[in-house]
Amino acid sequence: MNLDTGSSDIWVPSVNCETPPLCKSINKYNATASSTHKQAAGSPTFNLGYAVGGLTGLRATEVVSLGGLTINDQIIGEALSEPTDSYNYPFDGTFGFGWSIISATDQNSTPLDNLYEQKQISKRLFCIKFTDQTQATQDAIPPGGELSIGGCDVEADYWRPLSVDGFWQIKMTKLEVGPATDGGNKLTLCENGCEALFDTGMGPIGGPPDEIELITKQIGAHFDKQSNYYIITPCDIASLPNVDFQFGEVTVTLTPKDYMLTVSPQICYTGFSKMNTKYQKADYLLGDPFLRKLTVIYDKDNKRLGFANLK
Incomplete structure (x- = not known):
């Protein structure tokens, strides 16, 4: 998953994807195989735009786990269509840590707020450290970085x-x-x-x-x-x-x-x-x-x- 502070939604490519950019993802979400999947209340669809590109799909409610933390009844997006290949990176979907005002799936169900309200974290705070690419190569450190949720070291x-x-x-x-x-x-x-x-x-x-x-x-x-x-x-x-x-x-x-x-x-x-x-x-x-x-x-x-x- 791509951790994104510039958006507020969780979306994953669906097994029912309709366009090549999404269908080439390694891992896809199969709603019928999930015992915790529920159709989200309200509009059945979402339309999400970014600074570059965007996608559309279905809204659903799921149980989401991240780093030992669990969010119940989290609204997610099952991505079906992506008109242009805007996400040609080594990830399947996006986990948004932005604010509710920019959510396309549900402004009352952003991941950070839900973690706090469900008492998984005591404060709405997180920190992100990216791995330096050059240093990672020299020291054989895995690429990527580090995310701490609810506090920082x-x-x-x-x-x-x-x-x-x-x-x-x-x-x-x-x-x-x-x-x-x-x-x-x-x-x-x-x-x-x-x-x-x-x-x-x-x-x-x-x-x-x-x-x-x-x-x-x-x-x-x-x-x-x-x-x-x-x-x-x-x-x-x-x-x-x-x-x-x-x-x-x-x-x-x-x-x-x-x-x-x-x-x-x-x-x-x-x-x-x-x-x-x-x-x-x-x-x-x-x-x-x-x-x-x-x-x-x-x-x-x-x-x-x-x-x-x-x-």
Whole structure:
């Protein structure tokens, strides 16, 4: 399952899937084989949209278990149709840890709230630590990361209040990209502040098309229509600039190794992507390249985000 702080629903591909992207999933949900399956009250269907792609299917009630915790009567989605292949990743479905306002299956039945109300956890708080890809390869650590629900094994070094109700979103005070590869000036964006959504369901860092164009140009990348990525050729990342994300007195710095993916000695993909982020009231969706740099504590009870283990 894909753990997603940018959505609030649990969905799994159905054995009755109708489109190839869903049908190629390794594991599928068979409602008729489940003794705990019940048809959900209200509308029998759901329609879920993301920043990229979406899907439709049937609503159901199930017993859901995660890491030794159990949720009874959890509304889930049995995904039937996915028009485009938006989820070409090594997972079957999605487990949403967002707020109820963005739920497509049931705004009264989000996983985090249900865990709390059913006394599986004592506070609506969780923390997520991503495994650094380079370090995982060097130390033979399994890829992925760590999720703690109801508490966290680290203390936050900094807390930031949420800026928008219903989203894991805070104010970003500045975004800077170091001098360009040709020795030009530093690029500064978001000078008057902007909105940043912490989204574990995002692969790249998404942002406004015009600003992503400026960022990728500053690091010397160009858009490749064949791969649909911004790329650098040849793949020489040693001379590329750092990218700084500032949140008040806290700065999260991405080095070229953090935001570039080496495909071959000749080609590197950047971790930046143009996206329509306004539907989530955010300017930037901070995905994997950013989130690997720290442990993030998501505190719903106090409406805040915590920064820990900043690298």
